[in-house]
Amino acid sequence: MSEQAISSSLSIGRTELEDFLYEEAALLDKWQLVQWLTLFVEGAKYWVPPAGSADDVDPATTLFYIADDYFRLTERVKRLGKKTAHVEFPKSKLRHLVTNVRILGGNDDLFEATSNFVTYRSKSGATETYLGHHLYDLCVLDGEIKILKKTSIIDTDNINEQGKVSIII
Amino acid sequence: MSSVKAETIVEPFIIENESKAIFRVNRRVFVDEEIRQREIRHIFDTCWIYIGHESELPNPGDFLTRKVGGRELIFVRSKDNVVRSFFNTCPHRGAMVCREKHGNDKMFMCMYHAWSFDLAGKLISRPEGERYHADNSGGLHDLAPVANLDSYRGLYFVNFDPNAVDLNTYLAGAKEYIDLTIDQSEFGMEIVGGVQEYGFEANWKLLVENSCDGYHGGPTHATYFDYLMARPGQLSDPGTKVNLPRDLGNGHAVIEYGGPWGRPVAKPVDAWGEQGKVDCAELLAKLEARFDKEYAHRIAYHNFNMSIFPNLVINNIMAITFRTFYPEAANKQHVRAWALAPKEESEIMRERRLYNFLEFLGPGGLATPDDCEALKMCQKGYQNAAFAGWNDISKGMGENQQRNTDEEQMRVFWREWDRRMSGAAL
Ligand code: FES
Numbered sequence: 001m002s003e004q005a006i007s008s009s010l011s012i013g014r015t016e017l018e019d020f021l022y023e024e025a026a027l028l029d030k031w032q033l034v035q036w037l038t039l040f041v042e043g044a045k046y047w048v049p050p051a052g053s054a055d056d057v058d059p060a061t062t063l064f065y066i067a068d069d070y071f072r073l074t075e076r077v078k079r080l081g082k083k084t085a086h087v088e089f090p091k092s093k094l095r096h097l098v099t100n101v102r103i104l105g106g107n108d109d110l111f112e113a114t115s116n117f118v119t120y121r122s123k124s125g126a127t128e129t130y131l132g133h134h135l136y137d138l139c140v141l142d143g144e145i146k147i148l149k150k151t152s153i154i155d156t157d158n159i160n161e162q163g164k165v166s167i168i169i
Numbered sequence: 170m171s172s173v174k175a176e177t178i179v180e181p182f183i184i185e186n187e188s189k190a191i192f193r194v195n196r197r198v199f200v201d202e203e204i205r206q207r208e209i210r211h212i213f214d215t216c217w218i219y220i221g222h223e224s225e226l227p228n229p230g231d232f233l234t235r236k237v238g239g240r241e242l243i244f245v246r247s248k249d250n251v252v253r254s255f256f257n258t259c260p261h262r263g264a265m266v267c268r269e270k271h272g273n274d275k276m277f278m279c280m281y282h283a284w285s286f287d288l289a290g291k292l293i294s295r296p297e298g299e300r301y302h303a304d305n306s307g308g309l310h311d312l313a314p315v316a317n318l319d320s321y322r323g324l325y326f327v328n329f330d331p332n333a334v335d336l337n338t339y340l341a342g343a344k345e346y347i348d349l350t351i352d353q354s355e356f357g358m359e360i361v362g363g364v365q366e367y368g369f370e371a372n373w374k375l376l377v378e379n380s381c382d383g384y385h386g387g388p389t390h391a392t393y394f395d396y397l398m399a400r401p402g403q404l405s406d407p408g409t410k411v412n413l414p415r416d417l418g419n420g421h422a423v424i425e426y427g428g429p430w431g432r433p434v435a436k437p438v439d440a441w442g443e444q445g446k447v448d449c450a451e452l453l454a455k456l457e458a459r460f461d462k463e464y465a466h467r468i469a470y471h472n473f474n475m476s477i478f479p480n481l482v483i484n485n486i487m488a489i490t491f492r493t494f495y496p497e498a499a500n501k502q503h504v505r506a507w508a509l510a511p512k513e514e515s516e517i518m519r520e521r522r523l524y525n526f527l528e529f530l531g532p533g534g535l536a537t538p539d540d541c542e543a544l545k546m547c548q549k550g551y552q553n554a555a556f557a558g559w560n561d562i563s564k565g566m567g568e569n570q571q572r573n574t575d576e577e578q579m580r581v582f583w584r585e586w587d588r589r590m591s592g593a594a595l
């Protein structure tokens with residue numbers, strides 16, 4: 001879609017989206033997950049398909065790592081705030097890098113965007129690296145960008161080294 | 170004893186004293202590379218090892234490649250509809266012949282010098298074949314098959330030992346629980362949506378223990394139970410009072426019990442709404458039509474966690490998972506996990522099943538990552554093995570009645586492990 005077509009139906013541009021995504025990454029780096037959850041609309045989805053998946057992968061037919069509806073995403077956030085979420089206690093150190101931000105098309109009601117990511121998780125003397133790309137379904141609500149669906153695709157062959165997806169990548 | 174001697178294998182691996190209710194496992198068995206080498210020879214090279222499910226190869230020509238029991242294998246349904254398994258290595262100079270994870274093809278061609286093989290492993294052609302004069306009637310230039318490949322109710326196992334007992338004998342009492350799993354379906358079970366693969370730094374035997382450990386649920390999975398409570402409506406009635414750890418023979422063991430979650434066959438939970446109750450009643454009626462009531466209810470309501478010696482776990486809980494694992498090193502394992510479901514399952518039930526699966530299981534579940542963390546912490550603790558050298562697996566010893574929260578099911582594994590490590594075959 002050309003810049004023209006985007007701007008005619010979408011009230012924000014790439015710079016605004018970048019600000020939004022950097023803000024999201026900052027919240028994740030700081031483990032401010034309750035606040036991070038407010039970036040989503042109620043009813044939003046959060047998906048992490050198996051490493052190396054194609055973009056059109058579907059949790060109805062493929063065994064994902066994470067296929068949260070809004071309820072479970074809320075519970076995931078609550079869980080990660082507890083001491084009894086053992087895998088993330090003490091909390092790992094995180095650094096989320098976001099690049100290659102592109103708006104793929106749509107309007108204020110629904111637009112798609114993508115970014116590439118590298119996320120580092122460091123704990124107990126080991127640093128794990130997740131790399132891949134995010135796919136977003138977004139909307140503009142009262143002038144603010146909100147997430148309808150976020151899919152994080154890990155672009156490595158497997159997660160043998162990381163062993164888990166215990167953080168929000 | 171010299172200091173050099175202290176670095177070699179230290180026995181005993183296990184101390185059991187029935188009358189004193191003592192059962193201890195030497196922590197060296199989790200850290201010692203020499204012991205891992207012995208495990209490969211005495212366990213992984215002689216036991217029946219799970220390779221895959223029949224539904225993964227539905228059509229002639231379907232193949233997949235998989236590292237099983239530490240060996241790179243090809244698992245294929247040949248043109249004659251026979252399922253076969255070969256070592257994935259070229260009889261010429263050894264390159265891996267098949268480099269795809271899965272596919273459907275007429276033949277395999279080695280990339281190095283282009284020898285090609287049919288799906289039954291026979292050499293079809295090679296460039297400048299006229300320069301070879303050796304007789305291939307003994308299969309000298311064919312793909313090497315594994316010594317044994319056999320299946321039970323759609324589960325395929327390999328065995329690298331030509332002198333092994335047959336699979337049926339080997340599985341012993343485990344067959345009862347495989348039956349309970351497969352009998353859910355009138356038309357056969359299938360693997361759903363591929364495989365979860367992950368690794369973590371803990372000895373493989375810790376996952377055997379963990380997979381049928383009723384003792385750790387409360388503390389390790391507190392957040393999972395918080396989550397269950399947060400779901401709308403009541404928890405599901407367990408539907409059974411059974412609480413039974415069982416020795417299934419040959420090192421296989423199971424714990425059988427009721428649970429507070431919904432089971433897609435055929436136990437509803439409030440969170441599934443009224444329709445969930447209707448759907449489950451329908452499924453239960455079908456089971457009751459096919460089996461006597463007691464068996465039908467066992468299929469519907471009973472959870473079990475079973476470990477089939479050495480490295481297959483079948484958990485039939487809020488969903489069904491098959492899990493295999495292999496020691497890449499003494500302190501590192503590679504895990505593969507699948508979800509299994511009835512072929513005829515409705516779309517909505519399948520959705521509930523996968524939702525159930527992911528809420529507990531796998532690398533992004535609300536429970537499995539905490540299990541892995543616990544096992545990693547054990548492995549780290551064993552760095553102290555030279556000075557704090559023993560695990561205690563004695564819970565329930567001296568009691569008349571064993572419970573799932575006791576440790577008898579683990580002792581079953583350890584006795585067989587110890588027996589085989591001393592060189593005894595089945
Ligand atoms: S190694 Fe396979 S053809 Fe030479």
Ligand SMILES: [Fe+2]
Binds near residue numbers: 379386390536540
């Ligand atoms: Fe567990």
